[in-house]
Amino acid sequence: MTKNTVRPISPKISDAPRAQKRSRPVQVADQIKRWVVERDLRKGDKLPNEAAMITQFGVSKGTVREAMRILEAQGLIVTKTGPGGGSSVGEVSKDRAMSLLGNYFYFKDLSLSDIYQMRKMLEPELVAHLAGKLDAETLVTLREMAHRHPEPARSPEEEKQQHISSLAFHARIADAAENELLGFVISFMARILTDLTVYRRLYEAPNRELWERGRRHQIELVDALERGDGPLARAIMLSHMEGAESMMNAQEIRIAREFMVE
Amino acid sequence: MTKNTVRPISPKISDAPRAQKRSRPVQVADQIKRWVVERDLRKGDKLPNEAAMITQFGVSKGTVREAMRILEAQGLIVTKTGPGGGSSVGEVSKDRAMSLLGNYFYFKDLSLSDIYQMRKMLEPELVAHLAGKLDAETLVTLREMAHRHPEPARSPEEEKQQHISSLAFHARIADAAENELLGFVISFMARILTDLTVYRRLYEAPNRELWERGRRHQIELVDALERGDGPLARAIMLSHMEGAESMMNAQEIRIAREFMVE
DNA sequence: GGTCATAATTTATCATAATAAATTTGGAAA
DNA sequence: TTTCCAAATTTATTATGATAAATTATGACC
Structure with missing residues (x-):
């Protein structure tokens, strides 16, 4: 049989009741994670830029930035300035x-x-x-x-x-x-x-x-x-x-x- | 002999040359880590509040907040609102x-x-x-x-x-x-x-x-x-x-x- | 002493503006 | 045409101030 590859999973990213307790940056970060997973994005694939996320999620700039920092701290994204910049998926380093x-x-x-x-x-x-x-x-x-x-x-x-x-x-x-x-x-x-x-x-x-x-x-x-x-x-x-x-x-x-x- | 206990260490938290490249929130987060380690703070010990950190590090509120989100994402701190609230050290959960x-x-x-x-x-x-x-x-x-x-x-x-x-x-x-x-x-x-x-x-x-x-x-x-x-x-x-x-x-x-x- | 409303405190979020960094573009020179 | 420098553009970064939300502390009242 083919090699079974295995990935971590948790089916319920946002429990309906708990969703209220989590801070908005965390919620946004979770949504972005889900977004990445749904599209099977890989290292280097780009995420929407800051402005797009502000309108997409209907939150303020600061909230989006805190969300990005959360993902960055976990090693899941990298962020660059300048044209063609923005955030992109970055696999967690060893x-x-x-x-x-x-x-x-x-x-x-x-x-x-x-x-x-x-x-x-x-x-x-x-x-x-x-x-x-x-x-x-x-x-x-x-x-x-x-x-x-x-x-x-x-x-x-x-x-x-x-x-x-x-x-x-x-x-x-x-x-x-x-x-x-x-x-x-x-x-x-x-x-x-x-x-x-x-x-x-x-x-x-x-x-x-x-x-x-x-x-x-x-x-x-x-x-x-x-x-x-x-x-x-x-x-x-x-x-x-x-x-x-x-x-x-x-x-x-x-x-x-x-x-x-x- | 007594039980040798072992802790992770990295002697160089901030390389002098790299310090410039890292974003300010990351630098602040590192300083707070160092602060915690130097004082040997343990779970539940309180950190200065937002306003104090703004003056302490001479950065804006947004920068401090992003730094806290970084630490929070790593499980190192927890934050509460209200009187007696603020951020405190929280050991990383399993x-x-x-x-x-x-x-x-x-x-x-x-x-x-x-x-x-x-x-x-x-x-x-x-x-x-x-x-x-x-x-x-x-x-x-x-x-x-x-x-x-x-x-x-x-x-x-x-x-x-x-x-x-x-x-x-x-x-x-x-x-x-x-x-x-x-x-x-x-x-x-x-x-x-x-x-x-x-x-x-x-x-x-x-x-x-x-x-x-x-x-x-x-x-x-x-x-x-x-x-x-x-x-x-x-x-x-x-x-x-x-x-x-x-x-x-x-x-x-x-x-x-x-x-x-x- | 207990309970409830109110005040005080602290973080959370939002909005806006100015600044800095990086890349692209355009044009001048070779 | 190519090369290279500088301006323009895009994007994140930092800053400031105002308002909201959550929690605790306080104190009046029973």
Whole structure:
């Protein structure tokens, strides 16, 4: 059978009773969303300009503008000035989606072990599925990333940089996932971890053995991916996750108090 | 060690060069975000009122209002009229977070097998971890949900209703997850599947055996969860996932073209 | 003390005008 | 004809002020 593609839906955009409670800008924004969906507009397709919407919806300029800001904040439209300008549909970027989701978890106090529990479930399976399917360019990139830091860090700042590089390696693999949902979740976790401000305890010297094993894991993982050895890739990734988790746990997390922004 | 809690961060809210390009409402919204973060404001804490922000930021009323709409659209603030009203911090609701994330996937054409690949990775592990940890109330609720439909559906509409009930069962389990990230992702998938408009092929009679097995799975799963038999719970859930997947694949998906709304 | 009408407060919406940004157009120069 | 600069045009952006709507606070009254 053909590939069933799936889209979010909610049949009732405006409940008749609730319609009164929602502010007019929100109502207008919802109508525009419906308008986009009905016509199956895609990225780049233009919306009516400001003046047209004012007459179309019978509301004031300010109301229309607030509605557009709502849609813009969600990443659904982009707006330009000048002739041929106006608003047009703009598909939500991955970065923006991660920021918006990050706002949700800002209030949730995720723990490191929460994140690593998920990573251990997802990333080994991902690389198992990916083995033998990566194109040459991706493999070259991954190999380059794996070899980027030939020596252990000599300072906390350098160690943090290496940590971020390692997470970029994982995000790069996630980008190669055919399953966009899987790829997104893994990238999101990498982003959360990247945005953390992590400081090694001062009295704890960098652990050369742990570092060396992490590096070897990456290199062996790329090899396994290239050879198409899924089970090995999975095993390496799982081992790597466990190592990374214990390294993280050996460090102090300075709690980051910032909303994600794109 | 104490539980490391983790928060999203981005160190550079306003890049100096980009600051000029962003519209004033966006800049104001960012400043308010920073204001909230610096003071570590929490849900319910009040923001300055409109008039104060106008003087504070030296912009017009319209600009402030657009900024508030941006923050409101992201679920970060709520606004009320009247004395004692104004804007206050409001933590992003799960529903809103799912809607915003749904907007991202609206353009991505996820496939059913993408979703089920994820479900098979996550849900069996979740119930394995949850076995023996659920409180009595949750178990009662789950058992009630599992027994809700004692007979196979006699019409496509009834079948769809049963399908939605089944997904609510899974969402209820996800809500019990200690790991909020894991729970969110599972709930999100349940929501996507719930919002689908699914119609059984007309020439294909409801399959009583498949239905019966799905129902038995739910009941046995609750038993295993109560007894604390993690491995069995995992096995049941995996089998259930596979059954659900094949049932979904045996149906026609009317592609749902709608944005999620809260 | 409870209830109801009224006042006060705050956001919500509207209307209008001026400003700024971006693109197109027109014309002069090569 | 082509190139390039400047004016005109289109569109969003910002600003200001006035009015409406919603909510809470107040106080008179029973």
